[in-house]
Amino acid sequence: MQVRNAALASRFPTAAIAVRPALATAPAGIQMALRQGEELFGEGDEAEFFYEVVSGAIRSCKLLSDGRRQIDAFHLRGDIFGIEAGPEHRFSAEAIGDVTVIAYRRSRLAALVQDDPAFRDRIMTATLRSLERAYAHMLLLGRKAAPEKMATFLLDMAQRLSKDDENFELPMTRSDIADHLGLTIETVSRTLTQFVRSGLIRLLPAGRSIGLCNKMALRKLDA
Amino acid sequence: MQVRNAALASRFPTAAIAVRPALATAPAGIQMALRQGEELFGEGDEAEFFYEVVSGAIRSCKLLSDGRRQIDAFHLRGDIFGIEAGPEHRFSAEAIGDVTVIAYRRSRLAALVQDDPAFRDRIMTATLRSLERAYAHMLLLGRKAAPEKMATFLLDMAQRLSKDDENFELPMTRSDIADHLGLTIETVSRTLTQFVRSGLIRLLPAGRSIGLCNKMALRKLDA
DNA sequence: CGCCGTTTTGAGCCTAGTCAATGTACGTGG
DNA sequence: CCACGTACATTGACTAGGCTCAAAACGGCG
Numbered sequence: 001m002q003v004r005n006a007a008l009a010s011r012f013p014t015a016a017i018a019v020r021p022a023l024a025t026a027p028a029g030i031q032m033a034l035r036q037g038e039e040l041f042g043e044g045d046e047a048e049f050f051y052e053v054v055s056g057a058i059r060s061c062k063l064l065s066d067g068r069r070q071i072d073a074f075h076l077r078g079d080i081f082g083i084e085a086g087p088e089h090r091f092s093a094e095a096i097g098d099v100t101v102i103a104y105r106r107s108r109l110a111a112l113v114q115d116d117p118a119f120r121d122r123i124m125t126a127t128l129r130s131l132e133r134a135y136a137h138m139l140l141l142g143r144k145a146a147p148e149k150m151a152t153f154l155l156d157m158a159q160r161l162s163k164d165d166e167n168f169e170l171p172m173t174r175s176d177i178a179d180h181l182g183l184t185i186e187t188v189s190r191t192l193t194q195f196v197r198s199g200l201i202r203l204l205p206a207g208r209s210i211g212l213c214n215k216m217a218l219r220k221l222d223a
Numbered sequence: 224m225q226v227r228n229a230a231l232a233s234r235f236p237t238a239a240i241a242v243r244p245a246l247a248t249a250p251a252g253i254q255m256a257l258r259q260g261e262e263l264f265g266e267g268d269e270a271e272f273f274y275e276v277v278s279g280a281i282r283s284c285k286l287l288s289d290g291r292r293q294i295d296a297f298h299l300r301g302d303i304f305g306i307e308a309g310p311e312h313r314f315s316a317e318a319i320g321d322v323t324v325i326a327y328r329r330s331r332l333a334a335l336v337q338d339d340p341a342f343r344d345r346i347m348t349a350t351l352r353s354l355e356r357a358y359a360h361m362l363l364l365g366r367k368a369a370p371e372k373m374a375t376f377l378l379d380m381a382q383r384l385s386k387d388d389e390n391f392e393l394p395m396t397r398s399d400i401a402d403h404l405g406l407t408i409e410t411v412s413r414t415l416t417q418f419v420r421s422g423l424i425r426l427l428p429a430g431r432s433i434g435l436c437n438k439m440a441l442r443k444l445d446a
Numbered sequence: 447c448g449c450c451g452t453t454t455t456g457a458g459c460c461t462a463g464t465c466a467a468t469g470t471a472c473g474t475g476g
Numbered sequence: 477c478c479a480c481g482t483a484c485a486t487t488g489a490c491t492a493g494g495c496t497c498a499a500a501a502c503g504g505c506g
Contacts, residue, residue, distance in 0.1 A: 070365040086355075114340065128308035136285070174454095193454070206504090412487080
């Protein structure tokens, strides 16, 4: 933890640029660039900052003692994450590919929320949306079969990271997808292959670029 | 939905009592009594109120089109639930056994949050705790095996509804537990029987009254 | 060109689900 | 008071979806 915080601290002087964030009314934060796989914070770290994604994707995850991993959420452009009720982060956050985020000091949260109604609204809405997403994802994890999980995931990703709602480039590996959906990479791969064979999706060689051919059928699977 | 809201509306004149809630600083809400199984609101209903549990237990759940159910959370005394970012409730809430709740008008939320810092804190903390709980539960749903799920559940329940952290009375049925843990009632029952045989728990006839005999072993299972 | 990480595919197994029957507690009414 | 019905819980036998282990194929990059 010390090592990680030291790394974080040392990154600030060099990479830090005070910025106006996307939302004009929100207060200034510090923009930072992260490389592929870099850890923003770990489970148990002091929750000194919370973050907004500017570009790229962040995964927030939890681990069991034997290494099993659950990715609770993927955070994309505009998403806010890392706000905590207690003093510590309760999950870790890592960059998927290269990422830019804005870091806000947690110590300023209370004051900001007090003084800036627009910022307060944004924080509150972001938190409630996260909870909404979490509840929907619990339904997926607890009650959906593998093909249903994949269909839900693909439709969600299409909506979140595609312009036309049909063609997009996944930022994450099969392993990330598996740990998000409560499956193994083999099942993820097999299910995608099935979808291609049934004409539901196209899969460009490389495996990351996906096109939805039959959204109706995917929605039906989604249940 | 109309029927439900009508029932709600008609309940108010008779059962409504303006109250000071548990937390002195929070503004008054309307106390209501619910019977076993009664629905407080359904998925898609207008989010006119949010709630605080005074006594008893509430389950919040989501359904798939074919009836599969996921119980996202059990809300116990002191818990706040039903706040939404959008105009509609995104899950339904039902009474487990007889329940008393306080209903707060959603339309007053913004003003309350604006004017009452203590109330704002309470709402924010409650929401963040729900999110924390949700993330922990996703790890359970996505990555834990049946005995691990049961162990986690029992330890959590002991902490939340027992005085001595060891003996407690479950308010919910096996079916509720199964739909919360992503299992079937048969697996829940079998796992509990296994725990009894291994001396981890005691199970009073009736099946609802549980005593933890070996919390160490349960924690180890919890992973 | 050859290495490495990622993805795909295959074969066999195991955990939890399904289907079915029995057991138990409780409330109602004869 | 007991017979009955209902809802909930337990137990058993069998099945299947997804996991494990293993190997091959692919793509990007030095």
